[in-house]
Amino acid sequence: KAGVTQTPRYLIKTRGQQVTLSCSPISGHRSVSWYQQTPGQGLQFLFEYFSETQRNKGNFPGRFSGRQFSNSRSEMNVSTLELGDSALYLCASSLLAVDTDTQYFGPGTRLTVL
Amino acid sequence: GENVEQHPSTLSVQEGDSAVIKCTYSDSASNYFPWYKQELGKRPQLIIDIRSNVGEKKDQRIAVTLNKTAKHFSLHITETQPEDSAVYFCAAINNNAGNMLTFGGGTRLMVKP
Numbered sequence: 001k002a003g004v005t006q007t008p009r010y011l012i013k014t015r016g017q018q019v020t021l022s023c024s025p026i027s028g029h030r031s032v033s034w035y036q037q038t039p040g041q042g043l044q045f046l047f048e049y050f051s052e053t054q055r056n057k058g059n060f061p062g063r064f065s066g067r068q069f070s071n072s073r074s075e076m077n078v079s080t081l082e083l084g085d086s087a088l089y090l091c092a093s094s095l096l097a098v099d100t101d102t103q104y105f106g107p108g109t110r111l112t113v114l
Numbered sequence: 115g116e117n118v119e120q121h122p123s124t125l126s127v128q129e130g131d132s133a134v135i136k137c138t139y140s141d142s143a144s145n146y147f148p149w150y151k152q153e154l155g156k157r158p159q160l161i162i163d164i165r166s167n168v169g170e171k172k173d174q175r176i177a178v179t180l181n182k183t184a185k186h187f188s189l190h191i192t193e194t195q196p197e198d199s200a201v202y203f204c205a206a207i208n209n210n211a212g213n214m215l216t217f218g219g220g221t222r223l224m225v226k227p
Binding site: 031033035042043045055056058059090097099102105106108 | 115145146148156157158159160203205207209212213214215216217218219220
């Protein structure tokens with residue numbers, strides 16, 4: 001099976017812009033989670049989608065949003081970008097849930113905000 | 115919410131020695147504790163996990179122990195090899211409060227040949 005893929009792999013934006021990141025989970029996986037990884041804050045949970053519904057949400061401002069499509073592919077959107085949004089954004093998929101099935105991570109999208 | 119602290123932040127060992135990484139969590143209802151390994155420039159990978167109804171789990175050179183009373187869990191790597199060099203993250207979930215992973219700050223393990 002193909003692994004979790006993310007596009008684009010690298011992105012440079014300027015403050016105030018918005019960005020959309022895409023994640024394709026492993027075939028058959030229905031749970032997709034998004035994480036932000038920074039040197040200062042480490043790995044932080046953004047949100048989780050299951051069957052096109054947001055099932056869980058981390059402690060991030062409303063500028064961070066996401067969605068999941070019927071084929072389980074997911075997108076996350078960040079509006080009004082701030083310098084502090086520069087990070088590696090990782091998505092991960094699991095069959096049904098993080099605590100019942102192995103969670104597989106994608107390679108990440110490195111976002112730089114100038 | 116859950117808070118996970120991880121120690122040490124860096125750990126250097128000689129090849130063949132053992133390495134131990136410790137995590138403490140705050141939510142006594144947390145019931146699932148995975149460990150992830152992230153090599154430089156690569157994605158995190160699950161290496162072992164433990165549930166709250168188990169005290170210890172082993173997989174070859176890797177073991178995890180859980181002390182629910184003290185609210186801490188540890189990763190033990192025996193006979194370390196250079197390819198064990200990576201950043202290791204612990205995490206915790208209270209799946210009765212949503213499947214939100216809370217991660218520790220990470221431990222950079224360096225195994226010197």
